[in-house]
Amino acid sequence: MIPQCNPKANYKKYREEIDKAISTVLSSGSYVLGEQVTSFEDEFSSFLGISETIGVANGTDAIELALRACKIGNSDLVATVSHTAVATVSAIRRVGAKPIFVDIEEDFYTMSPKDLAAVINEYDIKAIIVVHIYGQMADMQGILDLAKQKDIPVIEDCAQAHGATQESKMAGTWGDIGCFSFYPTKNLGAIGDAGAVVTNNMEIANRLREIRQYGWKERYISIREGINSRLDEIQAAVLRVKLKYLSMDNNRRKEIAAIYNKNLENLNHIIVPKLRTGNKHVYHQYVILSEHRDTIRRELEEDGIFCGIHYPKPVHLQSIYHKSSYNILDLNVTEQFSGQILSLPMYPELNLEEAKEVTARIKNIKF
Numbered sequence: 001m002i003p004q005c006n007p008k009a010n011y012k013k014y015r016e017e018i019d020k021a022i023s024t025v026l027s028s029g030s031y032v033l034g035e036q037v038t039s040f041e042d043e044f045s046s047f048l049g050i051s052e053t054i055g056v057a058n059g060t061d062a063i064e065l066a067l068r069a070c071k072i073g074n075s076d077l078v079a080t081v082s083h084t085a086v087a088t089v090s091a092i093r094r095v096g097a098k099p100i101f102v103d104i105e106e107d108f109y110t111m112s113p114k115d116l117a118a119v120i121n122e123y124d125i126k127a128i129i130v131v132h133i134y135g136q137m138a139d140m141q142g143i144l145d146l147a148k149q150k151d152i153p154v155i156e157d158c159a160q161a162h163g164a165t166q167e168s169k170m171a172g173t174w175g176d177i178g179c180f181s182f183y184p185t186k187n188l189g190a191i192g193d194a195g196a197v198v199t200n201n202m203e204i205a206n207r208l209r210e211i212r213q214y215g216w217k218e219r220y221i222s223i224r225e226g227i228n229s230r231l232d233e234i235q236a237a238v239l240r241v242k243l244k245y246l247s248m249d250n251n252r253r254k255e256i257a258a259i260y261n262k263n264l265e266n267l268n269h270i271i272v273p274k275l276r277t278g279n280k281h282v283y284h285q286y287v288i289l290s291e292h293r294d295t296i297r298r299e300l301e302e303d304g305i306f307c308g309i310h311y312p313k314p315v316h317l318q319s320i321y322h323k324s325s326y327n328i329l330d331l332n333v334t335e336q337f338s339g340q341i342l343s344l345p346m347y348p349e350l351n352l353e354e355a356k357e358v359t360a361r362i363k364n365i366k367f
């Protein structure tokens, strides 16, 4: 059996260190926002090359806090993509703002700067949320150039892009704020829910620290409305262990992707992922496009090889978000791709023989 993702294998690989880290927390008597969280925040900041990391409860909260820190609220318009996890949009709605969906680039699945320009020129957009989907960054230069013209803050949803770079600069450090999820299946995964917000702006960082804990400036004194979105010590301790191996694990994902590329790129009914010039892809997912997607998925499943679809229904077509006010543009690429995308098994512990087996099986499918 080959699963699509395998957080248990990742735990087992680092088990000794993780168990020890957890045990240290258990005996410390400090369980929420303590030393482990502060150390993790410092280490994650160094990893990214950014000045501030604020640990929070999950990735959705990270985006909500980022929006609040940019003072986005009631009925404000936020431009984002529909080709994303529903979480991106649910965070926008939680602050009372309204998403305006922009289509994606055909080659890279990320926000199309051309379509963003059309939206920015026509509407009073208060923030842009860019999603670095599958582990490859969007065209940040193109998007930032547009945002700067109108002074619109840019928030990066990096939930699938821990360690991805463009021109050697990490995802999360390009815009005003970067948001991370450490859900167990992400490239950097906790053993429960966890997230972080990162920024180089001290004022925003302070605001984020206040909002994550009841708006407290100091204990029991609230100077703004906040929520409880604290990171706990056990998750932080586990993340500190796994962060040390993130680059190594990302390199393993790249090796697996190289095998998939080599064995699948010449099949005429399959399109393999394209690499944007100057980008480092961290392959949170390895996603192929095929008109025969459902057949491929079914045949692989019969052999015990499991794939995923990220995501089967674009956000704007989900009944709860299917509001005409959100859908001003045609989202042709988003809609077309949702019926053709297939995420092959991808996790650092997948061995190279297994990766070859996946491709051999695909090659044998008769259409």
Ligand SMILES: *Cc1c(COP(=O)(O)O)cnc(C)c1O
Binding pocket: 058, 059, 060, 061, 084, 085, 087, 088, 131, 133, 157, 159, 160, 181, 182, 183, 193, 194, 195
């Ligand atoms: C996982 C994910 C999120 C949400 O993170 P949670 O920790 O599950 O709240 C947001 N955006 C994207 C693109 C994701 O993949």
